[in-house]
Amino acid sequence: MADPDTPDGAPAPDTSAASALLRELVAHLRQNRTVLREEWARRITEAQLLTALTPEEIFSEATSVYDNYVEVLETGSVEALQDYARNLSERIIPRGVETDEVLGIVLLLRDVLARSLFEKYQDDFNRVLDVYEPAANRIANTVAINFVQERERVIRQQQEAIRELSTPVLQVRERLLILPIIGVLDGQRARQLTEQLLRGIRTNRAKVVVIDITGVPTIDSTVANHLVQTVDASRLMGASVIITGLSPEIAQTLVTLGVELGKVNAVGDLQGGIEEAERILGYQVSLGSDSIEDSQLR
Amino acid sequence: MAVPILKQGPFLIASIQAALTDTDVLQLRDDVMSQVTRHRSRGIIVDVTALDVMDSFVSRSLRGIAMMTRLRGAETVIVGIQPEVAFAMVQLGMNFEDVQTALDLEEGLALLQTQEGPADGGS
Numbered sequence: 001m002a003d004p005d006t007p008d009g010a011p012a013p014d015t016s017a018a019s020a021l022l023r024e025l026v027a028h029l030r031q032n033r034t035v036l037r038e039e040w041a042r043r044i045t046e047a048q049l050l051t052a053l054t055p056e057e058i059f060s061e062a063t064s065v066y067d068n069y070v071e072v073l074e075t076g077s078v079e080a081l082q083d084y085a086r087n088l089s090e091r092i093i094p095r096g097v098e099t100d101e102v103l104g105i106v107l108l109l110r111d112v113l114a115r116s117l118f119e120k121y122q123d124d125f126n127r128v129l130d131v132y133e134p135a136a137n138r139i140a141n142t143v144a145i146n147f148v149q150e151r152e153r154v155i156r157q158q159q160e161a162i163r164e165l166s167t168p169v170l171q172v173r174e175r176l177l178i179l180p181i182i183g184v185l186d187g188q189r190a191r192q193l194t195e196q197l198l199r200g201i202r203t204n205r206a207k208v209v210v211i212d213i214t215g216v217p218t219i220d221s222t223v224a225n226h227l228v229q230t231v232d233a234s235r236l237m238g239a240s241v242i243i244t245g246l247s248p249e250i251a252q253t254l255v256t257l258g259v260e261l262g263k264v265n266a267v268g269d270l271q272g273g274i275e276e277a278e279r280i281l282g283y284q285v286s287l288g289s290d291s292i293e294d295s296q297l298r
Numbered sequence: 299m300a301v302p303i304l305k306q307g308p309f310l311i312a313s314i315q316a317a318l319t320d321t322d323v324l325q326l327r328d329d330v331m332s333q334v335t336r337h338r339s340r341g342i343i344v345d346v347t348a349l350d351v352m353d354s355f356v357s358r359s360l361r362g363i364a365m366m367t368r369l370r371g372a373e374t375v376i377v378g379i380q381p382e383v384a385f386a387m388v389q390l391g392m393n394f395e396d397v398q399t400a401l402d403l404e405e406g407l408a409l410l411q412t413q414e415g416p417a418d419g420g421s
Contacts, residue, residue, distance in 0.1 A: 194385060195381065195385065198381030198382075198384055198385060199381050201381070201401070202380075202381055202401070205401055205402075205405075206401075207401075207405075229385075229388040229389065232388040232393040233381075233384040233385050233387070233388045233393075234384075235393070235394075235399060236376075236379045236383075236384040236387060236388070236393070236394060236399050237379055237381065237384050237399065237401055238377070238399050238400035238401035238402075238405055238406075238409075239401070263395075
């Protein structure tokens with residue numbers, strides 16, 4: 001795995017002098033911890049960053065970030081910071097904190113510290129920057145990358161959850177399943193849907209399945225073929241499939257694409273599909289004398 | 299391993315217990331045909347529940363058995379195709395179009411019985 005945090009080379013010209021200077025900088029930053037931290041927190045509020053957090057929360061996070069920051073400057077190891085950044089992201093992402101805010105506060109800290117160092121080392125500031133800049137950039141980089149990675153992880157997790165939720169297989173009557181599909185069908189979802197349906201057929205001992213695609217806006221030839229395969233595979237397991245809710249547009253597309261749908265049993269809407277399924281299964285549904293519809297009809 | 303074939307009233311039940319070699323498949327075909335002739339069976343159920351893979355030779359042979367028994371007046375029902383197997387089969391284009399299928403042994407017997415019913419009504 002490539003390590004995104006490796007510094008981009010350029011070793012300091014004089015290592016021992018540089019590290020001595022770095023120690024001095026760290027000591028300076030430790031000494032002025034309270035002032036700088038407050039200055040930073042103030043600038044965060046001023047820039048209207050992290051508005052999702054309370055001022056107390058901002059201050060306590062600022063303290064942790066500050067200490068981590070100085071520690072990374074001192075040791076040059078970003079591992080602890082990485083853990084902290086991941087942990088921080090986990091906490092603040094659900095609160096709606098955006099990438100630019102996180103990046104913004106880290107850059108603010110960088111500037112606050114640089115300014116404070118500039119005040120102290122005005123004459124020799126170039127040498128200070130040589131030491132300070134690579135470390136500071138690396139920290140900003142680490143925090144940003146970890147934040148983005150965490151966000152991506154959350155997004156992936158949610159996608160997975162949506163997918164799981166999006167293909168329910170429901171039993172409406174003994175041996176009759178319905179499978180309402182809502183949203184765009186892609187190859188992967190179509191495959192997952194088939195797998196879930198086949199498993200559903202086995203566990204519910206279904207004889208008839210109604211697949212309702214009213215909520216599917218468009219279908220391409222791959223997905224259409226997948227539907228045909230689903231129908232065939234269900235038949236192999238002894239269940240017949242009724243497809244309902246093919247919109248006029250989709251019907252037109254399928255015919256234009258020349259998808260072989262001759263063997264597929266299609267009914268206009270879900271109600272018709274369920275009625276057809278009940279007919280196949282031998283159910284006879286009749287209105288009771290005291291039903292609501294009956295009394296309304298009178 | 300030979301596939302046991304059981305007689306159940308007017309039907310035969312061939313229950314496949316383990317993965318079949320090509321020889322086993324041919325043996326099964328011959329056994330089914332001779333038993334159908336001997337017992338004058340009206341239907342055959344081939345139970346493939348134990349198979350978690352079905353290659354093209356096996357599925358082609360099963361289809362062949364169904365066609366042959368039909369010529370002897372016996373309907374064949376394949377039962378117990380697993381979800382994964384069903385999916386793999388249709389992806390390979392083997393969809394048993396002219397062979398009857400059912401979920402399991404019970405369903406298969408019920409299917410044969412309903413088909414038998416009207417034709418057998420007089421006797």
